[in-house]
Amino acid sequence: xxxxxxxxxxxxxxATAAVVGTAVVASPAMADCTTSVAGAGCGTLxxxxxxxxxxxxxxxxxAMTLEPGVTPSPSTLVNGSTSLVTALDTSSSxxxxxxxxxxxxxxxFMQLVPSTGCSSSTTESKLNHPLNLASITAVVGWTDxxxxxADLSGTAVTLANSTLPVPSGSFTVNFKQPVxxxxxxxxxxxxxxxxxxxxx
Amino acid sequence: MTAAASLAAAAPANGTxxxxxxxxxxxNLATGQRATGSATILATDTSGLWTLQAEDTGSGAGxxxxxxxxxxxxxxxxxxxxxxxxxxxxxxxxxxxIDLSSSNQPLAxxxxxxxxxxxxxxxxxxxxxxxxxxxxxxxIYTITVTYTLQ
Numbered sequence: 001x002x003x004x005x006x007x008x009x010x011x012x013x014x015a016t017a018a019v020v021g022t023a024v025v026a027s028p029a030m031a032d033c034t035t036s037v038a039g040a041g042c043g044t045l046x047x048x049x050x051x052x053x054x055x056x057x058x059x060x061x062x063a064m065t066l067e068p069g070v071t072p073s074p075s076t077l078v079n080g081s082t083s084l085v086t087a088l089d090t091s092s093s094x095x096x097x098x099x100x101x102x103x104x105x106x107x108x109f110m111q112l113v114p115s116t117g118c119s120s121s122t123t124e125s126k127l128n129h130p131l132n133l134a135s136i137t138a139v140v141g142w143t144d145x146x147x148x149x150a151d152l153s154g155t156a157v158t159l160a161n162s163t164l165p166v167p168s169g170s171f172t173v174n175f176k177q178p179v180x181x182x183x184x185x186x187x188x189x190x191x192x193x194x195x196x197x198x199x200x
Numbered sequence: 201m202t203a204a205a206s207l208a209a210a211a212p213a214n215g216t217x218x219x220x221x222x223x224x225x226x227x228n229l230a231t232g233q234r235a236t237g238s239a240t241i242l243a244t245d246t247s248g249l250w251t252l253q254a255e256d257t258g259s260g261a262g263x264x265x266x267x268x269x270x271x272x273x274x275x276x277x278x279x280x281x282x283x284x285x286x287x288x289x290x291x292x293x294x295x296x297x298i299d300l301s302s303s304n305q306p307l308a309x310x311x312x313x314x315x316x317x318x319x320x321x322x323x324x325x326x327x328x329x330x331x332x333x334x335x336x337x338x339x340i341y342t343i344t345v346t347y348t349l350q
Contacts, residue, residue, distance in 0.1 A: 041257075041346040042219045046282065046325055048226035048235055048264065050274065052337025090231050091337045093272040164273035165334035167231050 052091030053167075056199040059084040061175060066127075066191070069181030079177040080134065085159070086170040087142075087199050095200065096161035097142070099133065099173070100154055102196045107154035110177065110191035123186035129178040131193060133157060141169020149176075152195060159197075218244040218318070219252075219349040224325055229341065232331035241286070241321040243349050248314040252321065253304040253348045254284055262300035264327060264341040274336035282343055283326040290319055304348060 061083040089095035101107040108130035112118060130151040136144055142160035150157045160171055179185070220242040229235035243252060256262045259277075266276035284307060285297040292313045298305040308321060323345075329335060 041255075041348050042221050043257075043344045043346040044221040044239060045223040046226065046237065046239070046264070046343050046345055047223070048229035048237070048327065048341045050335035050337060050339040050341065051228065051230040051233075053231045053233075053335075088231065090274075090334045093274075093336055165231075165336045167332055167334040 050090070053088055054091050054199060055086075055088045056097070056197060057086045058195075058197050061173075064175075064177060066177060066179050066185055068179045068183045068185060079179060081175050083173045083175070083195075084170060085136075085173060085197065088166055088168050089162075089199055090165040090167060092200065093165060094161065094163060095166055096145070096158050097197060097199050098156035098158045099152065099195050099197050100156040101131075101152050101193055102154065103193065108152040108193070110193050113190040113192055115190065118186060118189035123189045124184060127177065127191060128180050128183055131195075132176040132178065133159070134174040134176045136160060136171045136173050139169075139171040141166045142171055144171075152193075156198065216244055216246045217250075217349060218242075219347060220318070221323070221345075221347050224323070226325060226327055226341075229327060229329065229335065231329055231333060231335050233329055235325075235327040235329065237325040239323040239325070241323055241347060242318040243315055243321060244318050245315050245349060248310070248312045250313075250315070250349055251309040252286070252307045253350070254298065254300060254307050255304040255346050255348070256282075256300050256302060256343055257346055258344055260343055261302040262343075264343045267340040267342070271336055271339035273334065274339040275333040276341075278327065278335075278341065279330050279333055280328045282345070283328075284345065285324050285326075286321045287324070288319060288321045290315070300343070300345065307347075 061081040064079055064081040067079055087097055106126050110127045110131060112123060112125045130153060132149055133152055134149050136148060136159050139160065143162055145158040145161050147158050159173060222239045224237040224239040226235040226237040259265060262281035263277035264282060266274050281299040281301060283297065283299055286295050286307045290313055293308050293310045295308045296306055298307060
């Protein structure tokens with residue numbers, strides 16, 4: 001039995017996005033060396049062409065509890081959660097990581113997950129406000145792209161980048177979800193979205 | 201009438217010595233990976249007492265160096281030296297595995313194994329790249345291995 005309440009559970013699902021890398025192999029000149037003089041050196045070339053590496057892993061953030069009327073502040077993670085992003089990229093000398101919501105409808109907004117007692121007739125089908133990308137923290141190997149805070153949407157937001165290939169790195173993405181005081185969220189209905197990360 | 205003839209032949213004082221080595225291209229050269237390659241060395245030494253050595257007289261002193269173009273941000277030189285081992289079907293030959301450096305190091309030697317015709321040595325190259333070194337895709341790394349037979 002569900003009761004009308006000003007609380008609802010919500011979770012944010014994160015997904016690893018398309019990772020693209022093309023290996024390039026050059027064909028160095030194949031030259032032999034020959035010597036017939038005792039003790040003379042015979043120099044032979046050993047060549048290798050580097051293969052780009054791409055790896056991206058995103059931890060699904062913990063479910064957050066939606067509190068209607070709570071406005072996230074810059075310094076706190078009210079209605080918030082975090083997600084650990086771990087990525088290496090040697091495919092480019094200027095790699096970057098971005099995130100967007102690829103949903104066809106209402107990208108950036110938490111959608112109701114229909115279940116028993118949880119339908120658009122009993123609770124909101126989506127939240128009023130988009131999920132907010134508050135900040136990235138604990139940045140290792142990457143550089144904060146300084147585009148946050150920003151609302152998640154169908155347009156990619158760059159989270160981090162680098163002017164060098166990144167052999168290993170990680171950072172935490174902090175999310176916040178504003179909920180209006182008047183939003184009628186039924187407890188314990190679930191809301192979710194899928195954030196798509198792209199490393200290139 | 202009689203006639204007499206005598207034939208004599210003398211081996212060259214220093215015998216015969218020759219050395220040929222092919223170039224090599226490593227595969228799987230990437231961050232956190234182990235790249236490998238091989239080459240063929242043909243050696244002739246009629247003395248029976250010889251040592252095959254290797255060194256790098258270049259700037260990397262045993263470590264592969266990135267090309268000056270197309271390698272922005274790519275690590276250079278690589279952290280680890282190129283490792284070389286050789287194998288041969290000749291018996292009585294002692295072989296070693298070395299980490300290439302600017303000094304000559306013995307790869308194979310023998311004290312009584314004459315190579316009257318070119319003997320084949322298979323050189324195997326191994327390059328380990330640590331996960332902390334970024335190798336930019338497409339960047340070409342090179343090293344010149346100088347072999348000496350004496």
